[in-house]
Amino acid sequence: MTLEQFLQPLSTGLSHNPLTAFGITFVGGIVASAVCPCTVPMGLGVAGLAGASQVRARYGGLQVSAAFFAGIVISLTALGGVAGRLGALATESFGRNWALGMAVLSLVAAALALWWPRMPIDRLTAWRRPGVVGSFAYGVVFSLGTSIAPFLLLLTIAAAEGRPEIGLILAFIFGLGRGLPFLLAGMAGSVITGFTRLGLRSRTIQVVSAAALLTVSAYYANVFAELK
Amino acid sequence: MSDHRSSARATLLVFAALLVPVDGMACVACAASVKSAVKALPGVVGVEVNLEKRNARVTYFASLLTPDRIVAAIDKLGYTAGMPKDAP
Numbered sequence: 001m002t003l004e005q006f007l008q009p010l011s012t013g014l015s016h017n018p019l020t021a022f023g024i025t026f027v028g029g030i031v032a033s034a035v036c037p038c039t040v041p042m043g044l045g046v047a048g049l050a051g052a053s054q055v056r057a058r059y060g061g062l063q064v065s066a067a068f069f070a071g072i073v074i075s076l077t078a079l080g081g082v083a084g085r086l087g088a089l090a091t092e093s094f095g096r097n098w099a100l101g102m103a104v105l106s107l108v109a110a111a112l113a114l115w116w117p118r119m120p121i122d123r124l125t126a127w128r129r130p131g132v133v134g135s136f137a138y139g140v141v142f143s144l145g146t147s148i149a150p151f152l153l154l155l156t157i158a159a160a161e162g163r164p165e166i167g168l169i170l171a172f173i174f175g176l177g178r179g180l181p182f183l184l185a186g187m188a189g190s191v192i193t194g195f196t197r198l199g200l201r202s203r204t205i206q207v208v209s210a211a212a213l214l215t216v217s218a219y220y221a222n223v224f225a226e227l228k
Numbered sequence: 229m230s231d232h233r234s235s236a237r238a239t240l241l242v243f244a245a246l247l248v249p250v251d252g253m254a255c256v257a258c259a260a261s262v263k264s265a266v267k268a269l270p271g272v273v274g275v276e277v278n279l280e281k282r283n284a285r286v287t288y289f290a291s292l293l294t295p296d297r298i299v300a301a302i303d304k305l306g307y308t309a310g311m312p313k314d315a316p
């Protein structure tokens with residue numbers, strides 16, 4: 001069964017049984033994560049980012065992964081409000097630029113994961129907020145190119161209903177499902193780092209985190225090259 | 229003899245364009261892998277993947293490649309290619 005077939009019952013079920021339709025949309029977001037090849041490298045990247053943040057602050061990993069999750073959900077909800085213009089996000093030229101942007105962002109995140117823990121504590125405190133804001137922005141940029149095809153299909157179904165508010169609700173619920181695996185990956189990264197925090201392995205965690213983000217960067221650089 | 233040769237050369241240069249529906253693509257990375265796999269086929273001149281319409285427009289030399297091979301290359305990736313149509 002393809003994702004399109006999975007979402008198809010929405011076209012008849014939205015007006016008859018909205019709760020079931022919302023449930024299908026939420027699971028659709030999770031299924032989109034399962035079938036999207038970006039999920040595994042990006043999940044590793046978010047876990048790495050959360051792990052590196054956990055080394056710096058007690059709840060740093062949780063904050064960063066929650067910010068990334070919020071970035072995805074808020075961005076997709078906002079996109080639901082401008083559904084008529086979303087076709088521009090599905091073009092190859094946008095895809096090329098998006099993949100390049102993701103490669104550069106991931107590279108910057110990898111560099112920061114290595115560099116941040118070496119900063120003096122007072123400067124670290126000052127940088128914590130940008131870390132969360134940066135994660136949020138990373139989530140926003142990621143959501144623009146990933147899962148755009150099922151998302152467009154979802155909004156097409158909502159548009160057929162002729163009620164824009166339904167598009168917003170479906171976009172929000174889809175965003176929750178799409179972002180959930182990354183929130184869980186980030187939390188897992190934080191927990192693992194938390195266990196080893198008291199030991200002498202924080203340098204290893206930083207290197208592993210940076211390596212995960214470098215993998216994401218290389219992955220999107222390859223996507224960019226394939227679309228050329 | 230010379231007519232025969234130029235006719236053979238003309239056959240080699242027969243250019244075709246197809247629109248192949250592709251189900252199962254989720255994101256830009258999916259589009260990139262479809263594009264890369266089809267571009268690797270001999271005789272393919274260009275591939276343009278449209279995520280919104282969920283299809284791929286393939287231009288190729290008809291004497292070097294058949295539509296079946298394009299469909300097979302997409303199916304092999306785990307996506308579902310539909311019946312190709314002549315592209316405008």
